[in-house]
Amino acid sequence: MRARTVGLLLTVCCGLTACSSEPVEQPSPAPQVPTPAPPTGTALKIEEVAGGLEHPWDVGFLPDGKVLVTQRPGRLALLSGMTPGATVTEVDADFADVLVKGEGGLMGLAVHPDFVHSRRFVTCQTRQNGGSPVDVRVVTWTLSPDGRSAQRVGDLLTGLPVNASGRHSGCRPTVAPDGALLVGTGDIADHPGIPQDRKNLGGKVLRIDLRTGEGLPDNPFASSPDPVERRLLTYGHRNVQGVAVQPGSDQVFISEHGPRGRDEVSKIIPGRNYGWDPSRGGTTDEYDESVSMSDTERFPDAVPPLWTSGSVSEAPSGAAFLAGTQWGQLEGRLAVVALRGQKMLLFRLDGSGAVTDVLLPPEFNDTHGRLRAARLGPDGALYVSTSTGDNDKILRVTLA
Template sequence: MYKHLKHHYLTMICIGGVSALVSCGEGTPKSPVVKTDSTGAPVENTKANSDYKPAFAGQTRIGSVKTVTPYDYKVLDSTLKSPWGITNLPDGRLIITEKSGVLRIASTDGKLSEPITGILPVKFAGQGGLLGIRVDPDFGSNRMVYWVFSEERPEGTLTAVAKGKLSADEKKIENAAVIYRATPAHKSDLHYGGRIVFDKDGNLLVSTGERSDLETRPQAQDLNSGLGKVVRITKDGQPAAGNPFLGKTGIRPEIYSYGHRNVQGLAFNPATGDLWETEFGPRGGDELNRIEPGKNYGWPIITYGIEYSGEKVGDSLQQKEGLEQPVYYWDPVISPSGITFYSGNGLPEWKNNLFIASLSRTHIARLVIENNKVVGEERLLAGEGQRFRDITEGKDGALYAITDMGKLYRISKK
């Protein structure tokens, strides 16, 4: 019945005359900084979309926490055009992607460079464009930059990974080349995934989406498809040594984990070294997962969400043997995009907490995680009314966040 499923740019839908929150645009009151270390009522008090029961206590709607340490936030710039990815340069400046295909460098006081040329053409439509970005761990010596983008191919579009060298004058990317394509291509402009991180061995982990359509959705479970996966590749785009399916017949060797819907958050926990991700559910069922190699994270077989129409997803299963449970889920959705763990010393109570850029609920979610379980949740900057797209910790210990409306924020101890 539905070829292209709606995605996380919708605000309200009306079903049977009743308006229901699907994803985005609903602001929440600004949360003041309250000096308390107690756990209060959950931050979410809106009715869930379903009556599904969590698999374990604390898997959703955990008690709230409030930051005790006074902190400030300010807008450094508001002229960016649909920024999508942000990361650090070794000198502390920030490099930012804009979906239309523009790359810029920003100082930590908000001064933007002119557009950097040399980026490969992107398919700028829907959720597609210039997406996640990282610089080489050896950038100081090789000046290499890696990015994810939606690429147009004869058969449709796909998630691609490219690399190139930032010129000495920082005006262009030299010798840009695609190193990986998540095939098959498909005629859709939804669910590209698009985040990218380096692991401790210098390999790249990249998220791909299952492209949203009912016909491509099952490929999240297909080990001979690049859709709905987290892949682990070398700097040249080859399957990385130690991958869980390396050498196995009929399975793509670059696959690291599978059963994903649309992963837009990837980050390593500095305390444990574990890889964590956030991914979009449909109507309800946004997930936080701790990623282990070779594991199946369930989509579309299990989910805590329902279809945007209000119908059940598949057989309406939330748990099944052999499929991983999310560490945490949200219903209604928050539309979780970029994530980062805080490792600085500026706000000690934030140490090793996870910060999530929330699009539809227009806040930054702070999660306190202990023993791989969420034990507290807070909403920051909720009064700003911004669709937060990505967030990173700067070299100076501050958090830097970008929004769909073009703003660059700095969040730090007062």
């Protein structure tokens, strides 16, 4: 295991952002988080459930034990089970309007809580029309009884901004215990005012009705006359990639790409600003990545991250809590997988939600390539997808 120290919160890699030799403004130093060696009894067992996939972006578990998998090039797969040797069946669905470019394509996935009756699930996807980018949107689908095809029901939410290059497309949906759909979005790395614009869906965490796509009546801006603002849970984000709900507290945590390192893990506080403003208060039309990820100087009330990667780029992606006694000493930790870092980070949180230490399981250090999705399955195992683009896999992770 590499002994380097990982700082608070996660960032995007230089390869995904515009690199520069210009000095970077750094936020006030965050408290260092210990990264001890994993204690005895915390070794992980990693099994390959299925392979032959291409950039699997997300996974969704069905009541019959099967697993849906979205693939960024615009394909949907159904795994026959959650154990090694599962067969992979391509699900026939019309993704002809998906813009597959850079970070964009067929992305996040969430299964309806009432799937056993409705057979519905939602996907996040970038849309094009005649080759021109339109938006990022959340689409509702119905899976056929035999699982071989999916029919598009309709667009649940449209108008999320999109970059023609696909950069900073987001888009991670997660169903909360109360049935609300949480969606982490990207700021598209183009129009610098988007993250602070509460009438734009980019660079936000949204909380919407899973049936209608509308903002919920107990959202922080529910009384706003603007329908976009009514959907917002938080704003001032750069590129949210992981959204996880802590069992027991129902507290929401996110993982987010930062510029030139400075990736973050944050606790969501409804209605709050998280401080990303590449427009420098509207003083520049350029997307300025030298500003602080969480600018508490310009926004004194901005919520600081719980953890940041500092100058190291990890490019964190999916996030999930390890719930259940089967995880032993790891129970309750927040698992975050990384693209550039090619690792898993396990965050221990105290009662207030603060990070007290981070474990780096050696079983994942540069052994499986880029890691994209992380979801806890109904069997209590953690399911992780690789994202190299060449024979990608779904991995099943348990305590050895």
